Amino acid sequence: MNSGSSTTFTITFNPSAFGVRIATVTFNTNDPNFPSFSYSIQGGGINDADGDIVDAGLDADDDNDGIRDIDECRTCTFDPFQNGSFETPTIPANTFAFLPTATVTGWQTSAEDVIEIWSSGFNGVPATAGNQFAELNANVPGVLFQTFCLNGAGGTINWSIRHRGRSGTDTAFVKFGSSLANALASTPIVTMVSGNTPWATYSGTYTIPAGMRQIVLTFQAGPTASGNQSVGNFIDDIQITINQSCIDSDSDGVADVNDLDSDNDGIPDVEENGFRNLSNQTGTFTKQIHHAGPMPITTVTTITLKR
CATH class of the missing domain: 2.60.120.260 (Galactose-binding domain-like)
Structure with a gap:
């Protein structure tokens, strides 16, 4: 790169595993005063089954069909475990x-x-x-x-x-x-x-x-x-x-939480639940309804160098 000029390049993050990944970018120069300089970059690999840029661990609707995961899984929560250390009721000390x-x-x-x-x-x-x-x-x-x-x-x-x-x-x-x-x-x-x-x-x-x-x-x-x-x-x-585990209503091997047609009747769940006007004809929302947590780290970084 000539003196007085600038250039721009892009680093794309394409993770092969989940979690935060950290790297160091180093630039070498022919300037004896600044022979090289480095800086750190990082990106987050997320498990995003429905393409809404929300990790499945934070996504309240993993298949983006308008039905909350907690409702599709049908987890029974009426009887929580209680009092594992026998603290209730309290008895007098040393008795x-x-x-x-x-x-x-x-x-x-x-x-x-x-x-x-x-x-x-x-x-x-x-x-x-x-x-x-x-x-x-x-x-x-x-x-x-x-x-x-x-x-x-x-x-x-x-x-x-x-x-x-x-x-x-x-x-x-x-x-x-x-x-x-x-x-x-x-x-x-x-x-x-x-x-x-x-x-x-x-x-x-x-x-x-x-x-x-x-x-x-x-x-x-x-x-x-x-x-x-x-x-x-x-x-x-x-x-x-x-x-x-989550319910698989139609026994097709795909849990309802990830099944866009959980009863296998040919009608997407998003339409059966009254959201047809928001569907893109593929059984999911065309509009982002909500995010259950923070957005992940940006996966593309653009850098401009000037000499």
């Missing part, structure tokens, strides 16, 4: 209590109508999360459980629990099933065998079978070190994340 099941938020029990809750530090046993924890063996070997609705499309459950023996090594079971009876009769997902110091951690991922519309997550007392049915099996810090 334990037999609480009526109905007062312990989220939890049910099949063995009796009470749940035994300890406060952190009682009898020298600290909670591992929060200020309270539960003992499965209340008056009898107990089962604590919660029940959740599902959309039937399958999915996964990420779960974890802390377990501790009371007088020594205690045993308890994690069991899941479509009903309480099925769960209790099933093979344990994990058998927890833990001493009385410290708390042990158990975790895993459970695959939800397709067609299941309800799941019961149970935590069942087993043998205890004391041999006493009312002594053993502390549990705390239970964490549950239910990831339901």
Whole structure:
């Protein structure tokens, strides 16, 4: 490039993977005072199935058919997991209590109508999360459980629990099933065998079978070190994340969230939902209705150099 002149060139970003990519552009010159100079550029690779320049992780309508993903997936959210650390209701410090099941938020029990809750530090046993924890063996070997609705499309459950023996090594079971009876009769997902110091951690991922519309997550007392049915099996810090897959109404292998004709009747969903005047005859909107989040990084950079 001659002295006093300028030039313009364009760098195009065409990513082969998702996420931010960073590069350095270096210019070499024959000027002894400025032999080279560099600057950084970056671009973001996004997962954009419908071409609206919104990453699928932020896009409220992945196929741009006018129906929100949350509605097309039909994820059942009526029964959220609650009270995994047994903090509600609160009992006095340095005590334990037999609480009526109905007062312990989220939890049910099949063995009796009470749940035994300890406060952190009682009898020298600290909670591992929060200020309270539960003992499965209340008056009898107990089962604590919660029940959740599902959309039937399958999915996964990420779960974890802390377990501790009371007088020594205690045993308890994690069991899941479509009903309480099925769960209790099933093979344990994990058998927890833990001493009385410290708390042990158990975790895993459970695959939800397709067609299941309800799941019961149970935590069942087993043998205890004391041999006493009312002594053993502390549990705390239970964490549950239910990831339901999206419904595929017409069983064509494409989930409704990405299917422009989810019932396979030849009429695009965008038209069936009253948006025909906004459709471009390909089953998607011609007009951008909304963005669910910030726009991605620009993928084309134009640079002008002047000497």
